[in-house]
Amino acid sequence: MIWTRDLGKSMNNKSQKQIFLEGEGDAWHKRNPEGSFNNNHLYSQILSLPIKSGKDIKILDIGCGTGTFLQLLKKEKGWDLYGLDPSSLSIEKTKKMGINGFTGTADSLPFDDNSFDILLYSFCLYLCDNNDLFKIASEAHRVTKNKSWISIVDFWSGSHKFVPYHHKEGVYTHKFEFFKLFSWHNSYEVFQNEIRDSDKVSYKVIKDEIKNNLSPNDKKNSNNWINITTLRRNDLN
Ligand SMILES: C[S@@+](CC[C@H](N)C(=O)[O-])C[C@H]1O[C@@H](n2cnc3c(N)ncnc32)[C@H](O)[C@@H]1O
Numbered sequence: 001m002i003w004t005r006d007l008g009k010s011m012n013n014k015s016q017k018q019i020f021l022e023g024e025g026d027a028w029h030k031r032n033p034e035g036s037f038n039n040n041h042l043y044s045q046i047l048s049l050p051i052k053s054g055k056d057i058k059i060l061d062i063g064c065g066t067g068t069f070l071q072l073l074k075k076e077k078g079w080d081l082y083g084l085d086p087s088s089l090s091i092e093k094t095k096k097m098g099i100n101g102f103t104g105t106a107d108s109l110p111f112d113d114n115s116f117d118i119l120l121y122s123f124c125l126y127l128c129d130n131n132d133l134f135k136i137a138s139e140a141h142r143v144t145k146n147k148s149w150i151s152i153v154d155f156w157s158g159s160h161k162f163v164p165y166h167h168k169e170g171v172y173t174h175k176f177e178f179f180k181l182f183s184w185h186n187s188y189e190v191f192q193n194e195i196r197d198s199d200k201v202s203y204k205v206i207k208d209e210i211k212n213n214l215s216p217n218d219k220k221n222s223n224n225w226i227n228i229t230t231l232r233r234n235d236l237n
Helices: 016-031 040-047 068-077 088-096 130-143 207-212 216-224
Strands: 058-062 080-085 100-103 116-122 144-155 161-164 172-175 188-197 225-233
Touching (some): 016 088, 040 144, 040 225, 058 068, 068 080, 080 088, 088 100
Parallel strands (some): 116 144
Antiparallel strands (some): 161 172, 188 225
C-alpha cells in the first residue's frame, strides 16, 4: 500500500484517524493494556507548573490511551479529568477509573469553547493525519481558556520526518516540533521546552544547541529523542 503524503491518506482512501477509530486504537490498547510510554518527564513538567490543585481545574488528555497518566495526576492534584481517544476499549477503561471519557479524534473535540485549563498530547500527534494538524490546533485553541496551558510530549525531529508505523501497513508516523503548531501565534509562549533521550538518562539540552551541533553519530541516536514542551496561552485581547 502506498501512502500519499500530500493527501494524508492511504491509497485505500482512509485517513489515519478512520483507521484508528475502526480498530487500530483498540489494537494499541490490547498491546498496551497498562499503558506503555514513559511519561516521567512530562509528569514532572506538569507538576512544576503554577496551577492550583482541586476540581476547579479541568484537564483534557487527547489520545489518552489507557488513561493511566490522568489517573496519576488525579492522585497528585485532584483535577477534573477528561480523556479522549479513538479506541472505545481505552475509553471504557478510563471511565471505569472515574475519568470523563470520550471516543473521538483530536481534530474534532466534543467540548464547548473555553472549557479547559490544561490540554495534553502525549505521544498522540505523531499518529495524526498530517492534513489535520491545522484543525487540531484550531480545536485546541477553541476548547482551552485564556490563561491555560498546553503540554506536548512526542518524538522529536528538527525537520518533518515520515516513518512507516510498523504495527499497521499504510499508516505513517511523523516527527516534527509539534509545539510549533501553537508557538507561532502571539497568544502562545513556550514556557518549558526540553529534549531528552527516551532511553532514559543523559539528555537535557537546549534545543538550538542540538540543532546546530548534531554530529553524524548524534543524528543516528536522535531517533530516540523526545521533545517535552509546555506552552502558556495568554491572549492579548
Ligand atoms: C502511543 S499511544 C499513547 C497513549 C498515551 N497518551 C500515552 O502516552 O501512553 C497513542 C494514542 O493516540 C491515539 N490516537 C491515534 N490517532 C489519534 C487521533 N487522530 N486523535 C486522538 N488520538 C489518537 C491512539 O488510539 C492511542 O491511544
